[in-house]
Amino acid sequence: MKTHSIIETSAERARRDKIQKWLSPSDPSTNHNKALEERHDGTGQWFTRGRIFESFKQGGVPFLWLHGIPGCGKTILSASIIEDLDQRPSIGTPVLLYFYFDFNDNRKQRLEDVLRTLLWQTLRYPGDFLREMVQLYASCQEGGVQPSVKALLQTLDQVLQMMDDVRIVLDAVDECTTRSALLPWLDSLVKQESGSIRILVTSRKEHDIEIEFERWLAKDAIVPLRQLEVDRDISAYVLARLRNDRQLQRWQKKPKIQEEIETLLMEKANGMCVSSSAAILL
Numbered sequence: 001m002k003t004h005s006i007i008e009t010s011a012e013r014a015r016r017d018k019i020q021k022w023l024s025p026s027d028p029s030t031n032h033n034k035a036l037e038e039r040h041d042g043t044g045q046w047f048t049r050g051r052i053f054e055s056f057k058q059g060g061v062p063f064l065w066l067h068g069i070p071g072c073g074k075t076i077l078s079a080s081i082i083e084d085l086d087q088r089p090s091i092g093t094p095v096l097l098y099f100y101f102d103f104n105d106n107r108k109q110r111l112e113d114v115l116r117t118l119l120w121q122t123l124r125y126p127g128d129f130l131r132e133m134v135q136l137y138a139s140c141q142e143g144g145v146q147p148s149v150k151a152l153l154q155t156l157d158q159v160l161q162m163m164d165d166v167r168i169v170l171d172a173v174d175e176c177t178t179r180s181a182l183l184p185w186l187d188s189l190v191k192q193e194s195g196s197i198r199i200l201v202t203s204r205k206e207h208d209i210e211i212e213f214e215r216w217l218a219k220d221a222i223v224p225l226r227q228l229e230v231d232r233d234i235s236a237y238v239l240a241r242l243r244n245d246r247q248l249q250r251w252q253k254k255p256k257i258q259e260e261i262e263t264l265l266m267e268k269a270n271g272m273c274v275s276s277s278a279a280i281l282l
Contacts, residue, residue, distance in 0.1 A: 012130075016123070019133050022143040025120035026107040031100035031171070035079035043073070044080030052223060057085070057167075061221055062198050063190045065213050067205045068225030074202040075100065077225070078171035081200060085167050089125045094165040097121045101175035109175065111182045115152035118168070122159050129159050153185065160189075166197045173203040183212040190216070 047053055047066075055061045068074050078100070087093045097118045102108040122129045136155045140147050147155075160166055168189075176182050189197050203209050205224075213222065 015134065016130060018143070019130070019137050020120065022137060022140075022146075023116050023120060023133065025117040026105070026113055028098060028100045028108070028117060031075070031102060031108070032079055032082060032098070035076050035100075036083070039076045039079055044077045047077060047223075048080055048084045052220070053081070053084075056198060056200065059195075059198065062195065063186075063217060063221050064200045064223060065209075065217060065221060066200070066202045066223045066225055067209075068202075070204060072225050074225065075171050078169060078202050082169050085169070091126050093125075094167055095122065095125050095163050096167050096169070098169040099171070101170070101172040103175045110178045111176065111185060112149050112152065112178070114170070114176075114182070115149065115156050119152065119156050119159065122163075125163070127162055129162065132158050149181070160197060161192075161194065164196055168197065168199045170199070170201045173201045174206045174209060179208060183209065187212070187216055 052061065052064065056064050066074065066077065078098075082096070082098050085094070085096050087096070089095075098121075099114050099117055100108060107113055119133060132155050136147055136151060137143050139151065170186075173179070173182065186199060186201070189199060
């Protein structure tokens with residue numbers, strides 16, 4: 001009996017590996033880890049500890065769109081949000097699926113890339129979700145051809161319907177090259193009768209995104225990243241760099257100069273990520 005169980009586990013693993021190679025999901029953890037490395041402790045708490053986000057987690061708000069100017073820290077905030085939502089996968093825990101769109105990676109720019117990646121992420125959670133992917137694999141000549149976007153959409157929809165509580169985080173939607181297909185898909189997810197799916201996206205305030213979201217989102221679901229909150233995160237980052245960065249140690253015994261540096265960096269940042277401005281002082 002024990003030998004039979006080992007054989008089954010081995011066969012299951014081999015099948016999973018074969019489908020993963022065929023499905024070829026991208027790896028958003030590389031973007032996530034990079035954002036975490038750039039994040040200062042406490043960054044984004046004005047949002048993750050706020051009323052709107054708490055309502056989102058409790059199901060009161062099914063969709064949130066966070067928008068801001070380029071460089072204001074949207075991706076770092078996304079990383080903070082994902083960290084807050086992430087829980088050890090087990091029976092009864094909410095499912096977390098996430099994706100970072102990326103201009104610099106052609107495998108992270110299309111709706112198809114999102115679907116492949118989110119499908120694969122569902123296998124972290126208890127449930128027979130691999131069965132749906134096996135059926136998709138079989139329908140594509142046993143992996144002889146790639147699935148269409150329509151087939152991926154149908155398979156992911158079937159998997160999501162098997163889940164009770166799903167949170168999806170998509171960062172930098174403005175960097176998606178197939179937004180004309182992505183945005184209606186998001187609309188369809190929110191309108192599902194089960195009400196089990198909650199979605200949070202970040203982006204620049206591009207015209208097509210704004211028009212689409214304002215068409216079906218409530219006003220309180222649209223959250224501008226205001227400069228005041230962003231500046232607080234920037235200020236915390238600047239102070240940490242001045243106090244702890246070895247390359248800036250020469251200013252630590254000169255508090256007046258430190259204050260001038262902080263003021264200069266805050267003025268140059270103007271609601272944008274300050275790391276590039278800091279580089280001029282190194």
